[in-house]
Amino acid sequence: MLDIRWIRDNQGVFLKGLNDRGFEPPPEALLKQILDLDEQRRAAIQQLQDAQARRNAASKDIGKAKAGKDEAEAKRLMDEVAALKTKIQDGEEKERDLDKQLLDLLAGIPNLPADDVPIGVDEKANVELRKVGTPPTFSFQPKQHSEIGEALGLMDFETAAKLSGARFVVLKGALARLERALAQFMLDLHTTENGYTEINPPLLVRDDTMFGTAQLPKFQDDQFSMRRSSPPDVPPDEVDPTTGAVVKSAATPLRDTLWLIPTAEVPLTNLVRDDITDETKLPMRVTAWTPCFRAEAGAAGRDTRGMIRQHQFSKVELVSITTPEQSQEEHERMTACAEEVLKRLGLPFRTIVLSTGDMGFAAKKTYDIEVWLPGQGAYREISSCSNCGDFQARRMNARYRAKEAKATQFVHTLNGSGIAVGRALIAVLENYQDEDGSVRVPEVLKPYMGGIERIERAP
Incomplete structure (x- = not known):
């Protein structure tokens, strides 16, 4: 299986390798699909990490609010943590779905030929x-x-x-x-x-x-x-x-x-x-x-x-x-x-x-x-x-x-x-x-x- 990071950084080589192999469907359309999925996946991961970081920070702030006897602030923070829990669960499910879609695409792509392999259709x-x-x-x-x-x-x-x-x-x-x-x-x-x-x-x-x-x-x-x-x-x-x-x-x-x-x-x-x-x-x-x-x-x-x-x-x-x-x-x-x-x-x-x-x-x-x-x-x-x-x-x-x-x-x-x-x-x-x-x-x-x-x- 090819490395998604390598594909992202070597798009021209990737397209040439698949075209030399006579790969169908057209590699250009496949590359766009891969890059779009990869971008969505990375965005989903970033949103998930941001939500997890905010949950951790809010959880610490709950203790501070309670220590300061600010029950209203503690209640607000607890409601926020509960909402973040649902958001994180949804984010994890979205990440798994995008992972699978990307894996399915990558698993169907053949290896790329070495530079000294003769080019031909059969x-x-x-x-x-x-x-x-x-x-x-x-x-x-x-x-x-x-x-x-x-x-x-x-x-x-x-x-x-x-x-x-x-x-x-x-x-x-x-x-x-x-x-x-x-x-x-x-x-x-x-x-x-x-x-x-x-x-x-x-x-x-x-x-x-x-x-x-x-x-x-x-x-x-x-x-x-x-x-x-x-x-x-x-x-x-x-x-x-x-x-x-x-x-x-x-x-x-x-x-x-x-x-x-x-x-x-x-x-x-x-x-x-x-x-x-x-x-x-x-x-x-x-x-x-x-x-x-x-x-x-x-x-x-x-x-x-x-x-x-x-x-x-x-x-x-x-x-x-x-x-x-x-x-x-x-x-x-x-x-x-x-x-x-x-x-x-x-x-x-x-x-x-x-x-x-x-x-x-x-x-x-x-x-x-x-x-x-x-x-x-x-x-x-x-x-x-x-x-x-x-x-x-x-x-x-x-x-x-x-x-x-x-x-x-x-x-x-x-x-x-x-x-x-x-x-x-x-x-x-x-x-x-x-x-x-x-x-x-x-x-x-x-x-x-x-x-x-x-x-x-x-x-």
């Missing part, structure tokens, strides 16, 4: 940075992963549809083991060589956890939610729209909704929510292998065949928490960690930087890594590594304190797929396929496959 403006590896050549027409998996008898979409509906799959035998092997290989690489700490986080999270990483409220339709059988015992947090800080409010009604995580980014990034981290502990790097759940409401009709776009899939996620000075270098490092997975698997890929019109809501800069899929004859996304700056930190009230500093600052957060396990499985099937329908196991995965070197049709 993926056509993305810029390729590098290609690694040469796409394999085949003496036969390569098949897509779904054809390979079904022919092996180890990938079953029909049974999955019977169990759960469209966009699910049942993996069996060697393919189920191959998916597990890929995840274990990635976790071992990231924890033993890349300096990440493995986490096993909850798969169900609260509203404020989803809000912290910007899945809510804008992307509610893309999420799966569930109702609790009993109300929670801890009230949710609220956000101060002026500072972006999270504040506790016992008066907030209890909520009984939990959300299935769309990515482990959500619980991993929120590990530092409401915390003040010592600067010596940064950068903090964590990783997790989890199922991910997405309604894919905005992807109707896209990639309906196979495993490319599913409601449930697994992913190894990378998250870094840094100081502002560290985040740019950490972004490059994280992307290199994800690329190394593909290098060791022997999978050709390319890395691109996304344009302003193709970036995610919370990102200020994003690198996408796309793996070569021979069955499609195209590069497809397998990892997305984003630097979010302090955008998520403001929503989470996640701060750090520099050595010997009294004031705190917001951390920077970064996230990336390290990598999507299901899509890695797809890429292995298509790049390592043979004409007889079998699939060779990449060298680095053989220790995780119990010595299996080739996946063949199940007997």
